[in-house]
Amino acid sequence: MMASQKSSQNPEKQGLTIAVAGNPNAGKSTLINAIAGSRLHVGNWPGVTVEKKTASLEYDGRDISLVDLPGTYSLSPYTQEEVIARDYLVKEKPDVIVNVVDATNLERNLYFTLQLLELGIPLVIALNMTDEAAQKGFRIDADKIASILGCAVVPTIATKNEGLKHLMTTAVSFAVDPGAHAPGFVSYGEDIEQALAPIADALKDHPEVLAGRLPLRWFALKVLERDERVLSEYAVEADALPIEKAVKHLKAAHGEDLEAHLADTRYGLAAGLTREALKKPEIRKKELTERIDAVVLNRYLGIPVFLAAMWLIFKLTFDIAGPFTDWFDGLTSGPLSRWAQRLLDFAAAPDWLVSLVVEGVIGGVGFVLAFVPPIFAMMFFITLLEGSGYMARAAFVMDRMMHAIGLHGKSFIPLLMGFGCNVPAVYATRTLENPRDKALTALLIPLMSCGARLPVYVVFVGAFFASQAGTILWSLYVFGIGMAVIMGFIFKKTLFRGEAPVFIMELPPYRMPTLKNLLIHTWEKGKHFLIKAGTYILAVAILVWFLLNLPWGVENKQESYLGKIGQISAPIFAPLGFGTWEASASLITGVIAKEIVVSTMAVVYAPQAQGEEEEAAPSFVEDLREIGVSFAGALREAATNVFSTFGIATISAEEEEGAEDLKTTIAQAFTPLSAYAFMVFVLLYMPCVIVLIAMRHEFGTWKWAGIAIAYQSALAWTAAFVIYQGGKLIGL
Template identity: 40%
Template structure:
């Protein structure tokens, strides 16, 4: 792709200060002589840092593609995305740190970002920091940039959103900004690949010869106070922390591990002198913190005056006009519901023929070919049953849902990349406040529609512990993508062309359960929770980029398949083993009808509990039992029990749906619609999976996790009974 000039001024090659304004805005870093080393023995490590919604993750996805992984940082409970950037200058390990507005952390995610930048004793520190800065909202981003500069880490500024800035009449002089901060600044439009070649060259130079940025000047009195604190820092402490950052942290009252009490006392005295009074007590306002913030903002305003020019300021943009509709308290909620209905309707309709074709391939050529191969190998009945009726029937049924998951991930990625999902968080902020949660809690709940496990990890963005606990109890009621496969199978079997509307209704019910249980818990276990205002940057509306959508969807689909495949194979094998062991003396191993096996006996024992709900059959209870382990296994267990239980009926593609209809017709005594709705409601409300339970235990503790399991099972059973009993009166 050819590159065009996208902002004014050249890309600076290094820290150069010119003119009186530049001298007033920066100083040479006098207090921190050592610089973090260059490239590691292995691949160099580059960390992406920035405010939320400034294009940081878009840049990460563009540079790494599908070569990325998400996992907890070593020794932490914070999930971080890492990937391999195959640049022309060699492979680079890229770390996408959680978005933050400040290096004064208010959540575990933000604490990780701060610690990686300032704690030299922490493993896995980056060799270089790339801080993404939104050119369209430069003032808002420069505060974090000032804090990163104070850590002394080598950095490169990625100036993103320059196309959006230009459309608003904003031009940023990248060359002048580079001179003022003493670090390279590269204008970028990551979604279109513009500026990437120059970005690669600048990052390579910065890794080869790391240099510290300049330090923002915070005023004569503040600089004197910081110098006095720096003089009191012991040598062993200065080795661990950057002197400038440490002095400011102590001055503003942060509790920094490993700092002697004498040094902290000197910082309190300096702060008292700076604020014109005695050392502040615990209950008094932290005046030095406010003074530091004021000086940083003064620096920000001076930089803005130097580098930003505007034309046509004050005019309402088309984005503003659209937001008046999409974020309105009256039109916003129905538009949100309509968008989500369209997503699920389109997902089910577009995926149906692909799923049918895939299932036909598995049931036909794959099963036939596998059977002939087993015959040629002389495989016995037990092995043949495991392969054909277990692995192929179960795994094949679930893999047929790959088109469904792919389409859904693409559509949700389109909504996210276009900027709409951030507006959705704003729309539901009022709703979240009803249950005592801040609008930010909507973000992990949205993640829960993909998978509850990362959603639970996402609660760490909430600063209040009680908010995190309440959100952690509510997330299992958010219907995840694994449950979607069951919804589609059952809804298609019973409701045909209206399946999309039924699936959408399940998602609406999921939201209703979150609200209802939130109100109940707020009035009981979580009385008196403090309110927290919603602070959220609304990203600009953008045309989704095919490359970004493809990378995001592929990573999500890979994660789903990786999780589902292992769970399904293990569950199918266990179900086959238990189904091969005779119960009650009938048959022998591998030669017993499944309903007379150990697994069948357990399913028969549980089935009466669901009789009041209209689906008291052992096939349904068997699927729900394995669903407690993982919802991905529900469909495979259904396929397994029916094909193993009735091997002579020659199930054709779609036969599973027909068998399920026949079962529900019998158990509901002529009321199949309310019975199947009751089954779907129970599936929605009861415990998602054991992985979610494990994640809950980490995030909210063992006692609340056990309470949550009991709450979910009780509510699921009561709702299922109510749906069937009331529905039987009308349907």
């Protein structure tokens, strides 16, 4: 509503909107970051998972809001990004469009520019990466482009902050007086213009046009192209319009598909414009990108290089994050808990409140914080992969394999990261553009056995399969992958039936991403997780505290609400070989995070409250010093890990405290067969709450989280049933 009331009749208005549009890989993101910096706000476009960046800033005493449109190659109505970009431009009517154009790739970028000009909004081209173009020996006549298209052209180098001030000044001056800066008229050739005239004539009385809400030329072009979205949205019966004669002539000359003819025409114009404005050197040098690709995409080296890169990123992500996760853990379970306890004791708070705050709230905070380091590390590397141009190559190398189970080449990386932790892996699906690819990948991620499931395996394998520990562990990981392949096939045929998305992807030149860009993206993602996901996780942690501790004063955990729920649900697990209330209570709490299965077992299998030894509590100052010392230790350890990454990898699973006692108890409560069935169940059953929240967060709906709960619970039950009952049949 607000936007439609904006008009050019009021040149004194203060608030101006600048929309930034351009092809992917044209440096749009770098340009926005350079202009907006820390004022950048990252959110989502309503109802979709596409990122929306906005910034409010002041320029020359005016309030400017900067809106970053998704990077697209076109304004056609076929992809989510394109629809978002064009709906925004048509409906919200920004005062000016800043079109970021890659100077090294003029023709394809200008094809998009021509579509922007159809909207009649003042346009400023940021002719970006002029340094790279100069390096290639390109000479570009910016004034010529400006005069032919009737817009402004400002050369920029966003990575070096060059030309951005001039760009903003020009954009603001255009926005202030749009009437004087309406884009020039670009003729699409006699036959198209002759067909457009009667269409425009027939549409000029359409209420949306009369109200000044639809640019007439754009509207007429869309009707000529028979753009389904526009026709239905504005209730236009193309066949009822008196335009048959005009269209017939065009179709006779150029075939039935006028949409294709118009694309051809625009490309023809872009090519002509490029010829006029661009002087290239006679001989094309082999570029650095081509020399790198000769190795990286080589038939024999491509896969080894890719696997090495993935291994490195996986190791770095979890090795760098690990010590900081431990540090956060120590911080919350140690000093923070002690301080809270002392404070509450001092205030003479009742026991239940102390327990709620220390175990529920601070314990929950500890959980949230534990995920922050891997998410930061993961987003850093994903941004690095994308910004450098390698992500597209990774997809190119892996697509054949992933395509077989209905996925996209880019799906491989999130799936691989899932072995470390499913949570950052779900966030890593952001690299997939198509909503279908993205959802399918996210649904399969929980089948990758994450690090939190390892402590469960360690206890059970230790209790039953100590002699073949390696083989049994390995079999669980492979089982998960096998299930992912099968589920991929099933989903492809059911939930995601229909045409598989296309794989038509630019392989952009390799570029060095700026540190500023890397840090901004990493920070935004981590911050979002902390604020949005953090709240939910905290609520769940408190809920579980209630379940475990109520009715208040319960001594025997079997009498707690959790114990009662465990008893009620135990029969469900009986056919799987572990129908005890202890096992089901552990599985229920394991929903918070799968390693909790073990810590719950330690509590429920030891009904007598373990008399904790009272240690002399350290003083406040000692605590503070310890926090500092342990942080320095974490830094040192992360640094050591980075270097030892190049050494021999050792899998070291940390055993929970009291694991020996637990193993003895478990050895009595389970048989080897039911233990294996239990481990398979833990591997497959519903993802932990944090993964579900990440899915909700990433997709903007609970739908996919719900589907994950449903299918994984069914899959886990079936698999454990088949293993247990099958095993019994063959006499195991």
